[in-house]
Amino acid sequence: MYNFTISDNGNILSISKNSENPKRFHAVWLRDNAPDSKTRDPGNGQRLITLWDIPKNIHISQVSISDDRLKLTFHPDNKSIEYDIQWLLDHAYDTTSKNRVEGWTASHIEIWDSKLNNAIPSADFREVEKSPSARQNWLQNIAKYGFGTLKNGPIDDLSLMRVVELFGYVRETNYGRHFEVLTEINPTNLAYTGLGLQAHTDNPYRDPVPTIQVLYCLESSAAGGENMVVDGFKAIERLRNESPAWFEVLAKYCARFEYSSNKEATLRARRPMIELAPDGELIGIRFNNRSTAAITDVPFEDMQTFYDAYRRLGEIIDDPAMEVTFRLSPGECFVIDNTRILHARKAYSGTGTRWLQGCYADKDGLMSKLASLDNQLNEAR
């Protein structure tokens, strides 16, 4: 049973279902979101009018309800439009949940620490390639945890391209469509190539940053060299809980990142280490010691706090309680959300060869593939 009231001279419509709290809508919002075929293309859902086609003084002059449909007449253009009431309630913006803490995360995300070692999101390459529901499940896990591994893939040159084809397209950079990570580990070069790498996000000097990275193992005969991932969003949550001022200083000011190779490229980005949407949603982390340039956008008064915060964030990232570790065998790979997950390689402890191929791709493509699979599989049910 729906109830409605009109107030503010026809500017506000309130709808309530049974005894639930009423939800308020503005006349201009309702008119702009009208579902009729003259406002929205029934085929592709694109809006056919501009806001300037709607009179500035628009208001609701008449309302009627039959079953679950609401019919509104707007003045001064005298246009009558029918709405599905449930659609309106599903899209209500008159909610109290908007007072969220700075650094809140989207509801489909689950942040994690080393306990996830017992449940690393993983799937079988061939199944994910063949079965839409296996692919949906794997992509859902990447959206939720920020990474996922695949096992039992082919051990052929450029197999990583088949992984990208599961959800999107390669993002080519000055490193090419893909890059080689080939390490010969022997006693003479062990000190250099066998070093572990600190957890980092890739290419923070690009804007936009590559949002997905794929690393695919083709050979792995050296001991050690495990891959390690850390949830940057969990690290940021810990930092915020320890000191809101540290969280704030890294979110408020831009750091600078740079990669310069004289012939090839000079890449620079001015972005914060903790990236928030204007409403406080945590949307990204950039953390890479090797490519952080001189930071000059922090006022003198806040620079010491900035460095204290940067140091502490690094310590949290390095804390073993944060890391999930796995060893890639030939034919195995992992896909990470480079806006959220930091990755690292542990040191080697023996001799041998390790050959990985890596490439970048786009997260919007991955999310789009997941959404289409959701639609397709929900329809089939």
Ligand code: FE2
């Ligand atoms: Fe990397």
